[in-house]
Amino acid sequence: MTGETDTIVHIDNVTKRFGSVVAVDRLDMRIMAGEFVTFLGPSGCGKSTTLRMLGGFETPDEGRIVLDGVDVTRKPPNRRDVNMVFQDYALFPHMTVGQNIAFGLELKGEPRDEIDRRMGELLDFLQLSGFRDRSPDQLSGGQRQRVALARALAPDPKLLLLDEPLGALDAKLRGQVQIELKDIQKRTGKTFFFVTHDQEEALTMSDRVVVMNAGRVEQAGTPEDLYFRPESRFVAEFIGETNLIEGTVRGIDKDTIAIDWNGTDVRGVAHGHQPCEGDTVTASLRLENVMCHPRKPARMNAIEGRIVSKLFKGSRTSLDIRIGGHQNTVIHAYMDAGNAAQVADDRLWISWEPERLTVLRD
Amino acid sequence: MTRHTRIVMSVVYWAFVIYLFVPLALMVTMGFKDSKFIGFPIRAWTFDWYATVMQDTQVLAVFGYSMAIAVSTTVLSLIIGTWMATFLGPNMFRGKAIVFALACLPAVIPGIISAIALRIFARLIDIEPGMLAIILGHTVHNVPFVALVVMARLSTQPKSHIEAARDLGADSIVAFFRVTLPYLKPALIGAGIFCMLLSFDDFVRAFFLGGYQPTLPVLIFAKLRSGMSPEINAISTIVLIMTAILGLWAERSMRRLNKGS
Amino acid sequence: MAHAESDTADLGKASAPGGRMNFWGALLQNGAYQTLSNTLFKTQRRQFVMLASLPLLWIVFANLGPIVEMFWIGFLDSYPPKVGYEPKLTFANWAAFFQDRVFIVPFFRTLAFSLIFTVITLLITYPVAYFLAKHVKRKNQLLFLLLLLIPFWVGEIVRTYAIMILLGNNGAVNLVLKSLGLIDRPIPFMYTGFSLGVGIIYLTALYMLLPLYSALEKIPDNYLEAAADLGAGAWTRFRRITLPLSKEGIASGCTLVFLISTGYYATPVLLGGPRSTVFAETIAGFFHVAGDQWPMGAAFSSIMLIATLAATGIFLKLMGRGGKGMIR
Ligand SMILES: Nc1ncnc2c1ncn2[C@@H]1O[C@H](COP(=O)(O)OP(=O)(O)OP(=O)(O)O)[C@@H](O)[C@H]1O
Numbered sequence: 001m002t003g004e005t006d007t008i009v010h011i012d013n014v015t016k017r018f019g020s021v022v023a024v025d026r027l028d029m030r031i032m033a034g035e036f037v038t039f040l041g042p043s044g045c046g047k048s049t050t051l052r053m054l055g056g057f058e059t060p061d062e063g064r065i066v067l068d069g070v071d072v073t074r075k076p077p078n079r080r081d082v083n084m085v086f087q088d089y090a091l092f093p094h095m096t097v098g099q100n101i102a103f104g105l106e107l108k109g110e111p112r113d114e115i116d117r118r119m120g121e122l123l124d125f126l127q128l129s130g131f132r133d134r135s136p137d138q139l140s141g142g143q144r145q146r147v148a149l150a151r152a153l154a155p156d157p158k159l160l161l162l163d164e165p166l167g168a169l170d171a172k173l174r175g176q177v178q179i180e181l182k183d184i185q186k187r188t189g190k191t192f193f194f195v196t197h198d199q200e201e202a203l204t205m206s207d208r209v210v211v212m213n214a215g216r217v218e219q220a221g222t223p224e225d226l227y228f229r230p231e232s233r234f235v236a237e238f239i240g241e242t243n244l245i246e247g248t249v250r251g252i253d254k255d256t257i258a259i260d261w262n263g264t265d266v267r268g269v270a271h272g273h274q275p276c277e278g279d280t281v282t283a284s285l286r287l288e289n290v291m292c293h294p295r296k297p298a299r300m301n302a303i304e305g306r307i308v309s310k311l312f313k314g315s316r317t318s319l320d321i322r323i324g325g326h327q328n329t330v331i332h333a334y335m336d337a338g339n340a341a342q343v344a345d346d347r348l349w350i351s352w353e354p355e356r357l358t359v360l361r362d
Numbered sequence: 363m364t365r366h367t368r369i370v371m372s373v374v375y376w377a378f379v380i381y382l383f384v385p386l387a388l389m390v391t392m393g394f395k396d397s398k399f400i401g402f403p404i405r406a407w408t409f410d411w412y413a414t415v416m417q418d419t420q421v422l423a424v425f426g427y428s429m430a431i432a433v434s435t436t437v438l439s440l441i442i443g444t445w446m447a448t449f450l451g452p453n454m455f456r457g458k459a460i461v462f463a464l465a466c467l468p469a470v471i472p473g474i475i476s477a478i479a480l481r482i483f484a485r486l487i488d489i490e491p492g493m494l495a496i497i498l499g500h501t502v503h504n505v506p507f508v509a510l511v512v513m514a515r516l517s518t519q520p521k522s523h524i525e526a527a528r529d530l531g532a533d534s535i536v537a538f539f540r541v542t543l544p545y546l547k548p549a550l551i552g553a554g555i556f557c558m559l560l561s562f563d564d565f566v567r568a569f570f571l572g573g574y575q576p577t578l579p580v581l582i583f584a585k586l587r588s589g590m591s592p593e594i595n596a597i598s599t600i601v602l603i604m605t606a607i608l609g610l611w612a613e614r615s616m617r618r619l620n621k622g623s
Numbered sequence: 624m625a626h627a628e629s630d631t632a633d634l635g636k637a638s639a640p641g642g643r644m645n646f647w648g649a650l651l652q653n654g655a656y657q658t659l660s661n662t663l664f665k666t667q668r669r670q671f672v673m674l675a676s677l678p679l680l681w682i683v684f685a686n687l688g689p690i691v692e693m694f695w696i697g698f699l700d701s702y703p704p705k706v707g708y709e710p711k712l713t714f715a716n717w718a719a720f721f722q723d724r725v726f727i728v729p730f731f732r733t734l735a736f737s738l739i740f741t742v743i744t745l746l747i748t749y750p751v752a753y754f755l756a757k758h759v760k761r762k763n764q765l766l767f768l769l770l771l772l773i774p775f776w777v778g779e780i781v782r783t784y785a786i787m788i789l790l791g792n793n794g795a796v797n798l799v800l801k802s803l804g805l806i807d808r809p810i811p812f813m814y815t816g817f818s819l820g821v822g823i824i825y826l827t828a829l830y831m832l833l834p835l836y837s838a839l840e841k842i843p844d845n846y847l848e849a850a851a852d853l854g855a856g857a858w859t860r861f862r863r864i865t866l867p868l869s870k871e872g873i874a875s876g877c878t879l880v881f882l883i884s885t886g887y888y889a890t891p892v893l894l895g896g897p898r899s900t901v902f903a904e905t906i907a908g909f910f911h912v913a914g915d916q917w918p919m920g921a922a923f924s925s926i927m928l929i930a931t932l933a934a935t936g937i938f939l940k941l942m943g944r945g946g947k948g949m950i951r
């Protein structure tokens with residue numbers, strides 16, 4: 001750990017209940033200054049509740065929230081250097097774009113010309129210069145989103161909270177705004193705490209993704225970590241498409257784990273935990289990590305299989321490949337359309353780098 | 363529905379409109395009759411009654427008195443009613459249904475009973491019959507109307523507006539004044555004008571709570587008891603025109619309110 | 624020295640036009656205000672108490688206070704208090720009501736009149752509301768409704784006066800009847816239960832019309848179309864669909880009209896006669912005469928309040944049950 005100085009937020013063992021529902025369950029994590037962190041998870045897993053506790057809209061039942069070294073657990077939203085971009089943007093309808101952006105600065109007691117200077121900067125920065133005197137309902141969805149962002153950035157918060165701010169945008173615009181948002185975060189150097197249930201959004205924008213499930217953190221790591229090295233079945237299944245292989249651990253040597261998969265020997269690795277010999281385990285193998293060869297390759301762990309179904313998808317072909325005699329021993333994979341044409345008799349060989357097959361925790 | 367019933371219904375509607383307008387039209391007409399005697403036939407016309415009213419210092423004083431009561435009542439009712447609405451609208455607590463019912467009580471109690479109860483209460487808290495007592499009585503009666511209108515508007519305000527204000531540094535008071543109050547504006551205009559009308563038109567409370575100085579309805583009532591006269595028609599017509607204008611204005615701002623949400 | 628410089632710079636900034644703090648910003652930065660705000664709104668609970676304080680006080684003192692005091696005075700043998708006399712508790716005021724026809728007759732007349740007026744108002748305004756909600760094009764509805772609203776903004780006294788002109792011996796109705804040759808001498812409409820009814824209905828129709836309209840307007844047209852599809856005739860559709868679905872509007876309209884019409888005082892005085900005296904006039908009588916009549920007036924008002932609220936309570940309960948039966 002680089003030390004306390006880099007930690008901007010410490011969510012210290014926080015629990016939040018609504019009646020009998022445990023919305024957030026002993027959540028413990030640190031957010032680094034300048035980081036783009038995304039909380040990702042299915043609906044109702046407690047993402048918004050976590051974010052709202054950081055904003056001061058909910059009070060934790062247990063634990064503390066430390067912002068830049070100060071315990072803010074019981075401080076109201078107006079006493080925290082944290083600002084939020086709301087899902088519906090919550091722009092004040094009776095104020096112009098400029099007045100909306102000035103709102104936080106005015107309440108901080110900034111003098112008028114300082115407010116004007118800062119607003120000019122932000123309007124320029126977010127390409128809103130011509131819209132200062134417009135009313136929010138004369139703006140497009142993307143522009144409103146930028147105004148909400150400008151308003152939240154204006155008071156110069158230590159942490160910016162964003163609760164599914166792209167939810168109200170149409171799919172096309174969303175892709176573009178994702179890139180913009182990441183760019184803005186980089187250029188301002190602000191810490192972004194982003195909440196979404198859209199995995200693609202999370203993977204494209206974040207420095208670090210925290211996958212939540214039922215109020216708990218399943219796994220936190222870089223997008224690549226989560227995608228290629230999932231620790232739990234939930235993460236493997238929630239993010240991207242994957243093969244889940246269930247088998248028994250046959251042996252463990254120093255780098256790899258050998259698994260008996262319905263009679264076929266496969267090799268993989270484990271992250272963050274160590275299974276024992278004889279354990280029944282599940283392992284994940286991404287579709288794109290399966291290499292298909294028309295002929296037997298000169299590789300160690302190549303396995304022969306038979307194609308049981310084939311779907312042409314343009315640049316590539318999606319395959320279901322059965323291995324050995326067992327009914328359930330099937331691998332899904334992609335293959336170049338050109339290579340797929342060379343496969344004779346539906347017979348082919350598959351292989352993967354052992355570190356691509358991840359043995360999961362449960 | 364058949365065409366038959368449709369025609370019958372439209373006839374009923376227009377008959378009802380005529381029923382509503384004819385008496386008022388008659389009343390306005392009689393105000394221009396050149397005779398002290400109210401009734402048909404009308405042989406000659408005049409504007410003299412209006413001239414008389416305009417020069418009648420008692421009428422003008424009473425008019426001002428009623429206006430002062432209406433304005434004070436409106437201000438008080440808006441403040442208390444809005445406070446009531448922000449309390450009863452968004453908050454959930456045990457016994458809310460009962461509190462709500464009690465809050466609405468003055469609006470549904472029969473007028474005479476409300477007036478009597480307020481008269482007795484004014485005595486209890488040592489307020490002499492007069493302006494203050496009337497203002498109090500009217501405010502008690504009007505607060506539920508304001509509260510209901512404001513609650514309706516409040517329920518359409520996204521919760522995130524207030525949260526955004528708090529997030530940007532406002533405490534609950536500043537958030538209320540800078541975000542909620544502007545949002546309520548059309549409702550407040552509508553409810554305020556409605557209060558003015560209720561107070562200005564009220565007879566029964568003003569009658570029992572008033573002192574020697576009558577309000578306009580009480581004055582008209584007193585004049586009527588000593589006989590109809592075209593002067594009363596002239597006063598009533600002026601009141602009618604004023605209330606119609608105020609009412610239409612209130613209606614307009616309330617409609618804009620509904621469109622906005 | 625640098626310090627002094629920055630000081631003057633600050634001063635220059637503060638005095639420059641537009642360089643001042645926003646009012647709310649200044650308020651929030653003000654130390655005294657911060658302390659106040661912090662103590663008042665320290666916890667959610669305290670904030671709730673602050674918010675609840677004035678409304679609850681108002682409800683207790685302004686809404687309940689007068690009624691409780693009215694009941695209380697009804698048990699005193701003398702009020703307003705006289706010097707050197709200690710009022711005693713008594714049931715005499717309540718008992719008096721049941722002992723004299725002069726009191727009981729107007730009481731039941733008021734209830735009966737109000738009931739009759741309510742039913743008539745319902746019968747008159749239902750087709751009007753139905754026409755508005757179902758036959759008028761949506762964009763015209765506001766205009767048609769407004770036409771009905773305007774007369775209702777005019778006050779009680781002015782409208783009562785208008786009815787006096789309408790129904791007087793030399794009023795419009797008699798004029799029309801006479802010119803049609805239907806009558807020789809004017810019919811004395813005025814100062815009867817009839818004139819009172821015309822007046823009260825004229826005053827209260829809106830309170831029936833609006834709830835009915837909003838209930839009827841909410842009924843989707845396709846319900847009726849679906850019923851027609853299933854072969855239901857106009858009457859069946861009305862009885863089985865429109866009526867049950869507008870039940871809530873009927874209930875609240877009737878409640879309002881009943882309660883309001885029992886409470887009129889000026890209108891019965893001006894439009895009614897000796898044979899149509901209502902209880903409001905009886906009650907008012909106790910407060911006109913100087914002297915010791917307040918306790919009796921208070922007791923009678925309390926009796927009337929209980930009676931009207933009980934009547935509407937029973938009515939609403941019946942409507943609730945009957946309505947459910949109707950839907951089934
Ligand atoms: N104010 C509240 N009162 C009661 N229960 C609540 C409240 N807020 C949240 N919950 C419950 O807490 C759990 C977590 O809710 P939360 O809003 O944090 O989920 P989320 O991850 O943001 O989901 P979504 O993606 O649907 O927004 C849910 O079961 C929800 O029903």
Ligand SMILES: [Mg+2]
Nearest residue numbers: 047048049163
């Ligand atoms: Mg959420």
